[in-house]
Amino acid sequence: MGELFTLPVLLGIIYSGIRLATPYLFAAVGETFAQRSGVLNLGVDGIMLMGAYSGFYVGMKTGNIWLGLLAAAVVGILMGLLMSVISITFQAEQGISGIGLQLFGLGLSSLLFKTTLGGVESINGFKPVRIPLLADIPYVGEVLFNHNLLVYAAFLLVPLSAWFLNKTTFGLKIRAVGQNPQAADTLGVNVTRVRYFCVCLGGMLAGIAGASLSIALINLFQENMTNGMGFIAVALVYFGGWRPYGVLAGALLFSFVNAFQLWIQVLGINIPSDFAIMMPYVLTILALAFATKRAQQPAALTKPFERGEN
Amino acid sequence: MKSTLSRLLALVMLVVILAAGCAPAAETPAPQAATVFKVAIVMPSSITDMAFSQSMFEGLKKVQAEMGGESAMEIAYSENLFKVPDAAAAIRDYADKGYNLVIAHGSQYGTSLEQVAPDFPNTAFAWGTSMDTFQASGINNVFAYQAEAQQGGYVLGTIAALMSKTGIIGETGPVDAGDAKLYIEGFQKGAEAAKPGTTVSVTYTGSFSDVSLMATAAETHIAAGADMLTGSSQSVVGAIGVAKDKGVYWFGTQWDQTSLAPEAVVASQVYDWTGILKDMIASVQKGVMGGKAYTLTFKNGGLVIAYNPAITVPAEVKTAADAAIAGINDGTIVP
Numbered sequence: 001m002g003e004l005f006t007l008p009v010l011l012g013i014i015y016s017g018i019r020l021a022t023p024y025l026f027a028a029v030g031e032t033f034a035q036r037s038g039v040l041n042l043g044v045d046g047i048m049l050m051g052a053y054s055g056f057y058v059g060m061k062t063g064n065i066w067l068g069l070l071a072a073a074v075v076g077i078l079m080g081l082l083m084s085v086i087s088i089t090f091q092a093e094q095g096i097s098g099i100g101l102q103l104f105g106l107g108l109s110s111l112l113f114k115t116t117l118g119g120v121e122s123i124n125g126f127k128p129v130r131i132p133l134l135a136d137i138p139y140v141g142e143v144l145f146n147h148n149l150l151v152y153a154a155f156l157l158v159p160l161s162a163w164f165l166n167k168t169t170f171g172l173k174i175r176a177v178g179q180n181p182q183a184a185d186t187l188g189v190n191v192t193r194v195r196y197f198c199v200c201l202g203g204m205l206a207g208i209a210g211a212s213l214s215i216a217l218i219n220l221f222q223e224n225m226t227n228g229m230g231f232i233a234v235a236l237v238y239f240g241g242w243r244p245y246g247v248l249a250g251a252l253l254f255s256f257v258n259a260f261q262l263w264i265q266v267l268g269i270n271i272p273s274d275f276a277i278m279m280p281y282v283l284t285i286l287a288l289a290f291a292t293k294r295a296q297q298p299a300a301l302t303k304p305f306e307r308g309e310n
Numbered sequence: 311m312k313s314t315l316s317r318l319l320a321l322v323m324l325v326v327i328l329a330a331g332c333a334p335a336a337e338t339p340a341p342q343a344a345t346v347f348k349v350a351i352v353m354p355s356s357i358t359d360m361a362f363s364q365s366m367f368e369g370l371k372k373v374q375a376e377m378g379g380e381s382a383m384e385i386a387y388s389e390n391l392f393k394v395p396d397a398a399a400a401i402r403d404y405a406d407k408g409y410n411l412v413i414a415h416g417s418q419y420g421t422s423l424e425q426v427a428p429d430f431p432n433t434a435f436a437w438g439t440s441m442d443t444f445q446a447s448g449i450n451n452v453f454a455y456q457a458e459a460q461q462g463g464y465v466l467g468t469i470a471a472l473m474s475k476t477g478i479i480g481e482t483g484p485v486d487a488g489d490a491k492l493y494i495e496g497f498q499k500g501a502e503a504a505k506p507g508t509t510v511s512v513t514y515t516g517s518f519s520d521v522s523l524m525a526t527a528a529e530t531h532i533a534a535g536a537d538m539l540t541g542s543s544q545s546v547v548g549a550i551g552v553a554k555d556k557g558v559y560w561f562g563t564q565w566d567q568t569s570l571a572p573e574a575v576v577a578s579q580v581y582d583w584t585g586i587l588k589d590m591i592a593s594v595q596k597g598v599m600g601g602k603a604y605t606l607t608f609k610n611g612g613l614v615i616a617y618n619p620a621i622t623v624p625a626e627v628k629t630a631a632d633a634a635i636a637g638i639n640d641g642t643i644v645p
Contacts, residue, residue, distance in 0.1 A: 277516035
């Protein structure tokens with residue numbers, strides 16, 4: 001057990017945890033915007049898969065991963081737009097249309113993969129960028145400041161989103177629309193437009209989350225490669241109490257524990273692997289049970305808005 | 311009125327989306343010839359998984375080509391049916407449509423097959439990986455098949471241990487059961503026998519498809535000093551990418567994984583199912599619908615070690631690997 005608490009192991013856990021958290025951060029922060037505006041989008045996983053596929057495909061065909069990233073963002077926005085039309089304009093039950101969107105993304109990305117690529121191939125994705133000076137800090141510098149650009153972007157997204165939601169006028173509108181759309185409407189806020197914006201922004205970030213897997217962290221595309229990550233991202237939004245910093249805490253907890261359990265197995269510490277694999281899930285559930293304030297939940301979440309109701 | 315219309319529209323869109331999302335069962339159009347032998351296969355992952363499902367699908371295609379193409383043998387397949395109820399429905403459906411041989415390519419499909427097979431006595435079924443043909447429960451139309459994955463594991467473990475500079479080897483598996491367990495334990499045994507004192511650490515991710523966690527597992531092994539990695543399941547593609555990026559060597563199983571990373575994959579254990587498929591088909595054509603359990607071994611040619619020509623394996627290491635194969639074949643080595 002003692003060998004677990006050595007410096008190389010701790011640094012290894014931090015390094016892997018940061019990488020594992022990256023796709024969750026993009027997807028869950030994006031979903032935070034959607035939910036704060038009152039729309040539950042359960043289709044995040046499907047959008048991630050479409051983002052992963054389009055980022056990979058465009059990156060490979062053009063030889064430019066930046067174009068791949070752009071494609072993933074655009075496809076994410078389009079998927080967000082589809083979700084918006086179904087759940088905001090047509091006011092379909094959000095939970096069900098989200099599952100529909102997830103299956104759509106899963107099916108379409110697999111189909112496109114089969115017809116355009118046919119087999120698993122790898123790509124040269126975003127390379128690690130060493131940040132001068134900061135990366136020279138003894139021990140932690142190398143594990144914190146030698147990652148690819150999308151990893152840094154995911155972590156920068158958190159304070160940026162918190163600022164945007166809490167300090168800007170548009171952020172106030174988003175919160176108002178999610179809390180009390182009728183009141184926001186009487187004050188001249190275009191509820192539909194704000195919700196469209198948030199769901200599309202969430203879609204874009206989910207698309208980038210997928211691309212962070214296919215062109216930055218794993219650098220290949222395989223059918224259903226997200227393996228349900230999008231659903232965990234939705235859970236992280238609840239876990240984080242609909243706040244970007246809360247989402248960050250949840251994503252890091254889940255990822256660090258996952259990295260930790262792999263080390264337990266590598267070091268041959270005598271616990272059945274099934275118990276080690278369960279650890280991140282069990283701990284997340286425990287933290288969820290003890291730590292969350294449900295009062296944070298946007299009052300109008302999942303409720304479609306129709307002008308003139310009430 | 312508006313609300314009814316929009317609900318209806320939403321419903322229509324949902325149905326369209328759901329329909330698009332469901333995995334299509336690709337089927338080759340049935341040729342008119344009466345002698346055509348019809349094979350259907352249900353698989354847990356995709357035909358391009360670089361692993362378990364691909365090995366069987368390519369085997370079927372090879373047999374088809376040998377038999378004389380689509381006019382002699384028809385192949386229908388359903389992939390990505392990891393969930394047993396979906397697979398069970400597909401198995402029953404194929405049997406109902408009159409396929410001569412229905413292959414349930416996944417150990418999790420066993421209980422479903424035990425229920426479906428007795429209803430279709432004129433259809434032959436095959437189930438793998440398993441050694442149980444259900445004859446004990448009075449069912450006579452099920453073949454069983456299994457790859458002796460530990461044999462190739464032992465040989466690749468021998469090569470890895472002799473090539474390792476750090477003396478540390480990492481293995482990344484999906485779950486501690488079935489084909490993956492056989493392979494991983496065989497590899498460990500081979501490595502420890504070839505070079506006593508070699509450290510072999512094993513991780514399981516708990517999933518056949520979690521590419522991201524599999525990649526992290528590989529990173530963790532490398533951080534712990536491993537310079538030789540191996541693993542099983544379709545999610546190892548993530549780990550192979552890590553091996554390539556970090557400049558360590560990878561050993562593949564189930565399918566030749568060299569094309570994924572020619573600079574990292576030293577050798578792969580490849581499953582060649584053509585021999586047992588041909589035997590099953592011949593059996594069915596003679597009216598024997600099941601009751602036989604097959605294994606893939608080095609001896610019967612079902613297991614093959616495919617070396618990557620781009621990576622030089624020292625001659626003495628290759629000799630040791632060949633000696634291990636010979637030992638397994640004559641029974642002096644039991645992996």
